[in-house]
Amino acid sequence: MTSEAMTARAEMGPSGAFAAKLSNESFLSLFMVGVLLALFAVACVFVPNFYLPRNVINLLTNYWYVIILGIGVTFLLVTGHFDMSVGGNVALTGVVCAWACQAAGTSPNELANGLGLPYGAALALALLCAAGVGAVNAFFIVRLKVPSIIVTLGTMMLSRGLAQVITRGAQRNTSLPDVFGVLGNTFLPGTSLKVAVLIMVLLVAAAFALERSTVAGRITYLIGANAEAARLSGIKVNRHLTALYLLSGLLAGITGILLASEFKAGVSSRASGYEFDALVIALLGGVSISGGFGSVLGMFVGAIILSVVTSAATGLLLSPDWQFTLKGVVTFLAILAQRFALDRRRA
């Protein structure tokens, strides 16, 4: 905001001063919370039992996997880059984790034989693969300066393709050790929430702290605002972007491991479309591809909005085919509304 605008607002009195202190990002996050509450109210009117606490908890937690993916996608989007490979990455890590855990050489069925590694080693291998996908992304995007949309679509196909190769197009769910299903199916004591939800909350909190209070977080926004200026200011842009792609890969890896554990199977078709959902929730949350703008909290609110919309659609007995149209329309309206709100604010 320009200094004149700030002075003008400060002169408006106490409420004006508060409004001026609110950064554009916080304003947009609050705006989207308002949109969320409005949508929730409308849904409660039309969908029976929508307001029940049990349903509200569901709304807040059932997209936990997209939110974890959304963290990485949000940070990259803030710098002006895409990561569409997360869905394939999730599938790959789940499949690798399952394959590594399967007992070695015990069965004539090719799909029942694995590497026979202990669970810890399997986790490490899976996370290594996830980071590997991120590294490939980083190499082409940062080193060769190829547009991120093209590269990450390619790595999406590569990682999903690799998952399909390892599972021969199906899934690996036999001869898995019992410990495989623990992470994804343990409930938090006293609640009906899975451990994965807690992990999601912790990661979002850490990401928020990162974006607000750490140098690394602020560097991300600087790169998004003007990469060349950031570079000239001494920021190692290439190193930072590489780190962000590795982070996004690792987050996808964590999600893949949790999902594979929850369903006790490594499925090659898992997470189909999740990369698009992660992008949608970031956009709904006000993250802008240009200008280094947006917040992880906004992304979280965006995820809840998407959750409300899709749950309401299911509750109204709309067929699953409505999902695509709904997501497209909602994203489009959100982009317009955010631009309108920001333009009004700046006026």
Next chain:
Amino acid sequence: MSATELSSGPYREAALRVAVKNLYIYVVLLLIVAGFSLVRLGEVELFGPGHFLSPDSLINMLRTSAPILTVSSAFTLLMIAGYIDLSVGSAMSLTAVIFALLVREGAPFALAFAAAAALGVGLGALNGFLVMRLRITPVIATLVTLSLYKGSALLIVPSGLSAIKGRPGRPMPAWINDYSRAEVLLGLPWAFYIALLVIAALVVVQRRTLVGRYAAAIGGNRTAAELSGIDPVRWVWGLYVVVGLCAALAGAARASYMSLGDPLSGDGMELDCIIAVLLGGTAFAGGEGSVGKTAVGALIIVCVTTGLMTVIPAFWQTFAKGSVLIGAVALNQLLTRDRPKLA
């Protein structure tokens, strides 16, 4: 400079680089065709049934290549201007569904075809509106429309069915296949020749008309183009419309080929287009490119996809396609590396 100076050192190197850049794609195509021709020579005889180069196989490949040839040509022009359209696959599916629906409900070919084309123009116009008027980033805008078009196609098909096909009492007329399958010349159908026509037209547009020049100008430096009096909004909007129209032609061809309207039939077309354009040497940021080379790139993709189907199991296909894309990216980088990179 004298002839002897021109044939020495750095000039020869530069000339060699230019020659490689212009010819590599034909070499790649040749190698791929040769590769697939040799691979199963032990089991099938050369040009005999089952061989890659047998007349049946070639005709089949070219018949299925009509959609990608049409769309990738228009896609090239758009990418030369520095813009992208990720919704072409969904636009193709939607127009295929509408075409099949109209044909089944009794519309003659001309009407159904014209309606599909008009729809394509509309879809392209919407894309252009979002990108140029509302100034939404092309990737995000076209991902939104991808979702919209795909969703619309899925909703038009009654739930419980996978596609628009013949119903009891309302069968799909047999002539729907004629456009994409009936032999017109050399065993190839109308759809293929229309695709060739589109490619020829767009090659001329790109190389000899103002549209092509303006596209390259906008892609090279949009601000400079604007200051020179070129209105990017109008021209790029037009390019989006052309892409939409070509997607519709491809959709009609696909529906005709399969005798049904499958709302998922166009999935992945945008990726194929990107690969074709990259193989053809169009730079990512725009400013240069060639419709002709993209068409060769599209042929390469068709050869690779068809050829691989006989050589590797189905579950390797996605990985193979991803490798081709990454390979095309790396190749494209090598080719366009000597272009000055603008900030």
